[in-house]
Amino acid sequence: MGEETHAATETDETFLTLQGQANIWNYMFSFADSMAQKSAVELRIPDIIHRHGEPISLTQIMAGISDAPSPDITCLARIMRLLVRRKIFSSHQAPGSGDTLYRLTHSSRWLLIESGSGSESSLAPMVLMENHPWATAPWHCLSQCVREGGFAFKKAHGIVIWEFASENSEFNKLLNDGMAYS
Structure with missing residues (x-):
């Protein structure tokens, strides 16, 4: 085996080793996706966004959470950022203000609870049960x-x-x- 082939094999092995480590980290923390999804259902975030009828800011989402005695918008931002990365919600920057606005996706529509939301069935009760x-x-x-x-x-x-x-x-x-x- 030539020197060039040996270096390529070592590089491939290093990549595969790091990929294996990344896979373990991914699986180890995948429970966080389910817990963030559960919190979105418990807080009724899909319904809040749906009722608004257009993309909505974190402040507007927080205002829609009726039973929040001491709201933490930083925590909400982290949850929403994770759920956007997982394509449960989508987001974009509002022109002018720079606020991040959130909207429903085909996935988050399955988490609507309120009747008349356009969703004939909801997976929200199952999300709550399974988590x-x-x-x-x-x-x-x-x-x-x-x-x-x-x-x-x-x-x-x-x-x-x-x-x-x-x-x-x-x-x-x-x-x-x-x-x-x-």
């Missing part, structure tokens, strides 16, 4: 299931999902609302 701590806790038990067998939900909560739902009306509603749209 609730009750539903995410079993994922922390997968290695235990491999070692011992059994069901992750039961390992996390001590009972199977259907018993949990029958004993917990809040979870039962969450589960039924989420499953109605799946």
Whole structure:
């Protein structure tokens, strides 16, 4: 193998090693996408933008969040920046003011909750169900299931999902609302 070929092989190996590291980082933090999406649903951001009828600023979004006793626009900006990168929302700079304006995308239209929003069905209830701590806790038990067998939900909560739902009306509603749209 020539010197040139050896250098190319080392460069390829270095690239593949760094690509592998980037993949692990990406997978490790992909839960943040789901949590940001969940917060957008909980804050009703898609509905706020939809009601406005045109692109909307962070200040306008914040004003639409009715139950925010001490709002943090910096936190909202971070969430929106992540969701724009993931194409849940889109953004552009307003001419003149330089404000960033946000609008719905085909993806965020699936997160509308309000009736009459033009969305015949919504994935918002499923987003809330799948990202609730009750539903995410079993994922922390997968290695235990491999070692011992059994069901992750039961390992996390001590009972199977259907018993949990029958004993917990809040979870039962969450589960039924989420499953109605799946």
